Amino acid sequence: MNHDLNETKATSERRLMRPLMGGLIALLFILLQCLMIVRTDETVVISTLGRPDPAPREPGLRLKWPWPIQRIHRMDARIQTLEGVYEQTSTGDQRVVLAAVYAGWRISDPIRFLSIESQSQAEAHLDSLIRSRKNAVIGQYPFSALVNVDPDAVRIEQIEREILAEVRDSARELYGIDIVFLGIHKMGLPPSVTDAVYRRMRQERESEAAGRREEGLRRAAEIRADADRERSAILAEAEAEALRIRADGESAAAEHYTVFNENPDMAIFLRKLEALERILDRRTTLVLDADTPPFDLLLGTPFLPREPSETGVNTTTP
Numbered sequence: 001m002n003h004d005l006n007e008t009k010a011t012s013e014r015r016l017m018r019p020l021m022g023g024l025i026a027l028l029f030i031l032l033q034c035l036m037i038v039r040t041d042e043t044v045v046i047s048t049l050g051r052p053d054p055a056p057r058e059p060g061l062r063l064k065w066p067w068p069i070q071r072i073h074r075m076d077a078r079i080q081t082l083e084g085v086y087e088q089t090s091t092g093d094q095r096v097v098l099a100a101v102y103a104g105w106r107i108s109d110p111i112r113f114l115s116i117e118s119q120s121q122a123e124a125h126l127d128s129l130i131r132s133r134k135n136a137v138i139g140q141y142p143f144s145a146l147v148n149v150d151p152d153a154v155r156i157e158q159i160e161r162e163i164l165a166e167v168r169d170s171a172r173e174l175y176g177i178d179i180v181f182l183g184i185h186k187m188g189l190p191p192s193v194t195d196a197v198y199r200r201m202r203q204e205r206e207s208e209a210a211g212r213r214e215e216g217l218r219r220a221a222e223i224r225a226d227a228d229r230e231r232s233a234i235l236a237e238a239e240a241e242a243l244r245i246r247a248d249g250e251s252a253a254a255e256h257y258t259v260f261n262e263n264p265d266m267a268i269f270l271r272k273l274e275a276l277e278r279i280l281d282r283r284t285t286l287v288l289d290a291d292t293p294p295f296d297l298l299l300g301t302p303f304l305p306r307e308p309s310e311t312g313v314n315t316t317t318p
Helices: 002-033 119-138 156-175 193-262 264-279 296-297
Strands: 035-038 042-048 060-062 070-076 078-082 087-090 096-107 179-189 306-307 313-314
Touching: 002 087, 042 313, 060 306, 078 119, 087 119, 096 119, 119 179, 156 179
Parallel strands: none
Antiparallel strands: 035 060, 042 070, 078 096, 087 096, 096 179, 306 313
16 A cells, blocks of 8 residues: 555656756756857857847857847957968069968958858958959059169068058958958069069179279279379479579589689699598508599698609608
8 A cells, every 4th residue: 555655656756857857958948048158269249130239249158039039140359361372463664573462350340241151251352352452552663662682772561551551441341351460471573574684683783883893993093193193293392392402502502612713722622532531431442643633632731832753753842
């Protein structure tokens, strides 16, 4: 009897637990449909009956209405990178170059970005926009602004800034994308153009070298002319100084000659002494006639007349 009662009680309890468990599961399912988690690296847009809600959703646990009332659109909020195609483009002077552009972008307007089906489609639209702006901007500059031996004449950074300025506004307005950075990461020349460029660069270098050589020759001629003028001036000054000294010497000699004219014997005596000093300034041995000037001074006073002796040797009277 008691056993039957226990079985009946257990059966009724199991019957009561089944709907309770089903209700708890249904409640948990509904609760999960009304909760969502927003990560820090994503942007979430909730559309209610097909109309997106522009209010931003901060990271964390948030409430929502279950589907199909509300639908969640999750988008990556991190910066994405895009590398353009390495392709040909023309410069302002109709030269062909190869250029590839890279860019970093992220979603700035999630509502507008919803019009794009996927991220790959967004990158395709963005790549097409960048390529068109790149060709337009590079087409405004000559080839020398891209390749030049003078670093100050290269305008690649300016070209990058102009492409970024034109692409940024269009990307934000059309696709809700913000271009964070943009640049030209690769540039080259087609094989058919490379040889011509090298020839032109060689000609420019040769022309510059010829100009420098001409400048050197001109400067050398100027230095040589200045040196010749300075030499001529120095020689002229030296000749003038020599003439002045010679004139002074001749003037002093004229004064001495006047004195010599007054006393010729004294003049002859002094000249003989001068000749002796020049001849006998070193140890010298000479065999000469005693009457040979200026050695006749050794025989006596030159101012007195000499008489011949009986032995044939001239002597002076004391």
